[in-house]
Amino acid sequence: MKNxxxxxxxxxxxxxxxxxxxxxxxxxxEEFNPAKSMIRMERxxxxxxxxxxxxxxxxxxxxxxxxxxxxxxxxxxxxxxxRSDYRVLVQ
Amino acid sequence: MxxxxxxxVTVDLSTxxxxxxxxxxxxxxxxxxxSGVGWKLVADRLKPGIDPFSEENLICxxxxxxxxxxxxxxxxxxxxxKFPTIASDDGKHYIGSCTTGGRYLGVALRRxxxxxxxxKGKADSPVYLxxxxxxxxxxxxxxxxxxGIEAVNNELVCREGPESGVVVIGTAGENLVRQALTIVDxxxxxxxxxxxxxxxxxxxxAIVVNGSGGVKxxxxxxxxxxxxxxxxxxxxxxxxxxxxxxxxxxxxxxxKHTQYPGIWPKDEWDKLYGxxxxxxxxxxxxADNSCILACRLKWxxxxxxxxxxxxFGSPFSKSATSGMLLGVRDFRKMIHxxxxxxxxTGIDFYTTTRMIDFVTKMYEIGRLSKEDTGGLELTREYKxxxxxxxxxxxxxxxGDVMADGWYRLKKEYGLExxxxxxxxxxxxxxxxxxxxxxxxxxxxxxxxxxxxPHHGGSHTRxxxxxxxxxxxxxxxxxxxxxxxxxxxxxxxxxxxGKFNVGRYxxxxxxxxxxxxxxxxxxIYSYQGLLFGNDQARLYNAATGENVSAGELVARGERIxxxxxxxNVREGFSRDDDRVPEVWFRPMDxxxxxxxxxxxxxxxxxxxxxxxxxLDDYYEERGWExxxxxxxxxxxxxxxxxxxLKDL
Numbered sequence: 001m002k003n004x005x006x007x008x009x010x011x012x013x014x015x016x017x018x019x020x021x022x023x024x025x026x027x028x029x030e031e032f033n034p035a036k037s038m039i040r041m042e043r044x045x046x047x048x049x050x051x052x053x054x055x056x057x058x059x060x061x062x063x064x065x066x067x068x069x070x071x072x073x074x075x076x077x078x079x080x081x082x083r084s085d086y087r088v089l090v091q
Numbered sequence: 092m093x094x095x096x097x098x099x100v101t102v103d104l105s106t107x108x109x110x111x112x113x114x115x116x117x118x119x120x121x122x123x124x125x126s127g128v129g130w131k132l133v134a135d136r137l138k139p140g141i142d143p144f145s146e147e148n149l150i151c152x153x154x155x156x157x158x159x160x161x162x163x164x165x166x167x168x169x170x171x172x173k174f175p176t177i178a179s180d181d182g183k184h185y186i187g188s189c190t191t192g193g194r195y196l197g198v199a200l201r202r203x204x205x206x207x208x209x210x211k212g213k214a215d216s217p218v219y220l221x222x223x224x225x226x227x228x229x230x231x232x233x234x235x236x237x238x239g240i241e242a243v244n245n246e247l248v249c250r251e252g253p254e255s256g257v258v259v260i261g262t263a264g265e266n267l268v269r270q271a272l273t274i275v276d277x278x279x280x281x282x283x284x285x286x287x288x289x290x291x292x293x294x295x296x297a298i299v300v301n302g303s304g305g306v307k308x309x310x311x312x313x314x315x316x317x318x319x320x321x322x323x324x325x326x327x328x329x330x331x332x333x334x335x336x337x338x339x340x341x342x343x344x345x346x347k348h349t350q351y352p353g354i355w356p357k358d359e360w361d362k363l364y365g366x367x368x369x370x371x372x373x374x375x376x377x378a379d380n381s382c383i384l385a386c387r388l389k390w391x392x393x394x395x396x397x398x399x400x401x402x403f404g405s406p407f408s409k410s411a412t413s414g415m416l417l418g419v420r421d422f423r424k425m426i427h428x429x430x431x432x433x434x435x436t437g438i439d440f441y442t443t444t445r446m447i448d449f450v451t452k453m454y455e456i457g458r459l460s461k462e463d464t465g466g467l468e469l470t471r472e473y474k475x476x477x478x479x480x481x482x483x484x485x486x487x488x489x490g491d492v493m494a495d496g497w498y499r500l501k502k503e504y505g506l507e508x509x510x511x512x513x514x515x516x517x518x519x520x521x522x523x524x525x526x527x528x529x530x531x532x533x534x535x536x537x538x539x540x541x542x543x544p545h546h547g548g549s550h551t552r553x554x555x556x557x558x559x560x561x562x563x564x565x566x567x568x569x570x571x572x573x574x575x576x577x578x579x580x581x582x583x584x585x586x587x588g589k590f591n592v593g594r595y596x597x598x599x600x601x602x603x604x605x606x607x608x609x610x611x612x613x614i615y616s617y618q619g620l621l622f623g624n625d626q627a628r629l630y631n632a633a634t635g636e637n638v639s640a641g642e643l644v645a646r647g648e649r650i651x652x653x654x655x656x657x658n659v660r661e662g663f664s665r666d667d668d669r670v671p672e673v674w675f676r677p678m679d680x681x682x683x684x685x686x687x688x689x690x691x692x693x694x695x696x697x698x699x700x701x702x703x704x705l706d707d708y709y710e711e712r713g714w715e716x717x718x719x720x721x722x723x724x725x726x727x728x729x730x731x732x733x734x735l736k737d738l
Contacts, residue, residue: 015335015385016194017378022161025305026315032160033202033305034254043253045245048277048377048389048403050194071161073326073383074335 002065004079007088011051014076016041020052023071027062039068052076054088094634095307097124097156097206099132102220102227104293105146105212109227114206120636121730123643126169126188127608127650129153129207133171133186134653134734136209139660143175143184143285144267144292152208152258152298155610156633158197159306159380162318163325164621166379167548167610168197168275174284174543175269175292177498178518179667185518186657187543190607191281192379192387195300196256197610202302214294221251222300232296236265239435240274241403247299258298261437263484264291268494270439278377278387278403280433283545284520287437309635317628325383325620338376338386339405340369345555346408351528352415352513353680364411368422374401384614392430395423402430409523413444416513417451417476424473428480436484445521446493447479449511450500463504464489497521515671518663520544526674527687530556531696531704536596537603539668540708542658549603550617553595553690560589562619569622570598571641579711586700588689593707601647608650609633649729651712652721656734665709665719670701 024037034041038059042051052068059066069077097119101110114128122128129151141147150172157165169190178185200208203224210220217232235243240261248255256276263271264287271287272280282289290296308314325331334341343366347357355363371393378385392400410425419425425444432440453459454469461468465488469475482490492499497508498519508516514525517539523546526535532553538544552558552566560581567577580594587593602623606613609630615621623640631637638646675698678685686695709716713725726734 015376015378017380017382017385018194018198019161019381019383022159022381026161026311029305030311031305031307033303034198035303036305041253043248045248045253049375073322074378074385 004061004064004066004069006079007054007061007066007069008078008080009052009054009088010076010078013074014049014051015074016048016050017074019071019073020068020077023067027067056088059088092307092309092635094119094309094636098204099207099209100205100222100227101209101211102229103212104210104214104218104229104295107229111225120634121646122650123605123608123630123646124156124206124634125608125610126153126155126171126190127604127646129169129171130188130650130653132207132209134657137173137186137657141173143173143289146211146213146293148173148289148292150210150286150289150293152200152210154197154200154206155608157629158610159201160308160314160318160633161381162629163322163381163383164379164612164615165381165610166192166194166197167607167612168193168200169548169607170282170286172286172289174286175267175288176284176519177269177496180498180501181662182498183662183667185284185542185663186654186661187284187541188547188607188654189282189284189286189543189545190548191275191279192382192612193256193276193279194377194380195254195276196258198306198380199254199256199300199302201306202304203300204302204304205300208298210293210295213292217294217296219247219297219299220295222298223251224302224304235296237262240437241277241434243297244274244277247297251299252301254301256300259437260287260290260296261435263436263438264288265296266484266486266494267291268438268484268486269496270442270494271437272439274404274433274437279379280404283439283441284543308633310632314629314632317625317632321621321625322383325615328618328620330618331384335376335385337369337373338388340373340388340407343369346411349529349556350408350412350524351680351682351685352412352525353528353678353682353685354415354418356681360411360415363420364407364414364422369407372426379612382612384618386614390426392423392426395421397423397427400427400430402426402433404429404433406430409440412513413440413448416448417444418471419473419476428477438480438484441523442496442521443480443483443493444476445511445513446483446497446500447476448513449506450479450493451475453506458506459504509672512673515673517544517669517671518667522671525678527678527685530688530690530692531592531701532690533592533596533599536592536704536708537600539670540596540705541600542654542663547603548607548613549599550613551599551602552617552619554617557691563590566616566619566622567595567598569624569640570602570644571623571627571639572598572644573641586696586703587707588691588693590690591704591707592690593704594711596708597711598644601644601651604647604650605643649731652726652729652731653734655721656726656731656737659720660737665705665717668705668719670698670705
């Protein structure tokens with residue numbers, strides 16, 4: 001069991017695959033449903049760019065082993081050195 | 092848990108009536124789901140012999156059964172319709188399926204509980220179809236008519252919400268240009284052969300879908316375990332870092348050999364259209380839903396008269412080949428046409444630029460006159476190309492003939508499509524790849540054996556040159572075929588080289604039916620990362636069934652046979668599965684003479700060789716070799732006796 005206590009969002013690295021949303025909803029509900037995940041995806045209509053926004057009040061960081069973090073393969077979600085003064089940081 | 096139920100939503104554009112019915116469980120299993128079921132539904136509901144532009148034509152939109160899950164690379168949606176391409180001298184039209192990825196469309200359809208969207212009839216005036224869960228509405232789209240694809244896409248996302256999956260047609264589709272396609276989620280194209288024109292004929296400008304439901308699988312834990320195992324395998328692919336940096340701009344080193352049109356020296360092509368130009372132009376590489384091998388591009392032209400122009404999709408390979416064919420040395424000028432086609436008009440860039448190449452050359456040598464073109468001089472220069480492009484989109488003057496495709500050119504001016512010098516034409520569609528520089532690999536064969544001549548998700552290992560026999564064998568073995576079948580595929584013969592392309596193609600096509608039904612992108616099989624047995628594990632966990640890869644292939648075979656039978660009903664036979672003549676004419680290039688060789692380049696293939704391979708293909712299918720159509724025995728064996736009457 002990991003002990004991750006925060007997530008860092010790097011919007012510029014997001015490719016829009018929405019794996020984070022799918023992983024989050026699945027671990028909580030056993031179905032794939034972005035509406036039931038703790039992540040909202042911002043979408044810039046003109047450029048097409050997307051970025052994950054994690055809902056700070058609902059997210060429990062999966063008890064230290066966030067499913068979204070494992071699902072993101074593009075580096076848009078990460079967790080750096082121990083920091084206890086925030087739970088979600090947008091870079 | 093049992094297989095989650097799937098639904099057919101039928102929308103009649105003429106009456107506005109909407110029906111919702113569940114898919115029969117047996118049909119779902121027998122035809123896999125997704126586009127496999129879509130084929131079956133179209134076979135049952137589409138009246139034979141109709142005009143593709145008539146109200147009676149159907150559009151059946153089918154997200155794959157894994158769309159909306161976390162499984163890598165499963166965003167795909169396939170559409171079955173009767174395409175308006177004029178496919179023969181006697182004016183036949185094929186029924187085909189086309190396939191697309193996208194970030195939103197497939198997922199949105201699944202979440203809206205719309206596994207099969209059936210569209211029929213014709214609206215009185217332009218509409219768009221808005222689906223939000225159970226709510227299905229036809230919305231007035233008169234203000235969108237005449238507008239470009241990107242503008243409409245953006246407006247629809249603003250209106251309907253940020254998770255909207257969107258299919259839009261451009262002005263070419265509105266004008267019933269037979270080579271008009273559609274654009275999905277701004278980044279993906281769908282429907283070479285004229286899906287855009289079919290939508291146009293129905294006054295349907297766009298489809299926008301939103302769903303709030305979840306996508307369920309029968310065995311959640313098992314499904315996630317398999318998905319995770321496959322994800323880890325794909326993440327270890329050594330080329331992944333390069334791939335996700337360049338997406339579909341990657342691969343120039345292969346492409347410059349396999350798609351070489353033979354006019355400029357390769358070094359020169361390299362300088363004008365090579366990797367450097369791609370690196371300069373790519374801005375972002377976008378992933379489709381759940382894809383960990385991002386490939387869709389956002390690009391920006393830098394410098395020149397189109398400085399700052401932004402586009403979405405994949406402009407490089409197509410602009411490089413057409414750029415050489417047309418003698419346009421500035422790649423930005425070609426990319427500008429791709430951008431306009433993808434963002435505004437929705438016309439097929441390949442077909443349009445190649446027809447332009449054909450007619451301007453014909454004009455140059457006096458086979459077309461100024462009288463023929465309505466006074467327009469078809470000079471071989473960029474401004475003429477742009478003019479012809481616009482005239483085709485708008486069906487203006489001579490462009491009206493171009494907008495009906497290759498066979499109309501033949502009918503009006505006696506210009507035989509088989510005379511065209513690059514890649515070749517079959518069933519009225521110009522191939523993307525030319526078998527001379529590419530060699531005769533299975534995708535080449537599939538171009539003329541499939542009902543709709545396009546690759547459409549069939550890529551396998553053999554699309555790359557010189558893969559070892561071991562690599563090819565590994566893929567074939569993953570399809571779960573019998574030892575005898577595998578032995579036959581790898582039996583060397585003088586007319587085929589070390590493996591039998593004809594026999595291989597049959598199974599490649601059946602696997603394509605599987606991939607399109609489950610919604611798996613063929614990049615993963617092309618790169619040798621996911622195999623047939625992996626797909627069986629995913630299918631089983633999603634549906635609760637317990638089938639082998641071999642059984643999946645068998646169901647893929649059933650779908651292939653239904654697809655064939657609907658086309659047999661339209662009069663298609665071996666006569667239409669014709670190998671392009673140009674493949675047998677040597678390409679004399681600055682690099683030397685290039686002839687069509689077998690996969691491992693051991694010999695030049697003759698027409699007799701390829702016809703032997705076609706015999707083998709039909710034999711492997713259990714079809715009548717002379718006619719190239721299913722036998723009674725085969726249909727009975729596959730449980731398709733209802734189609735015996737169409738033989």
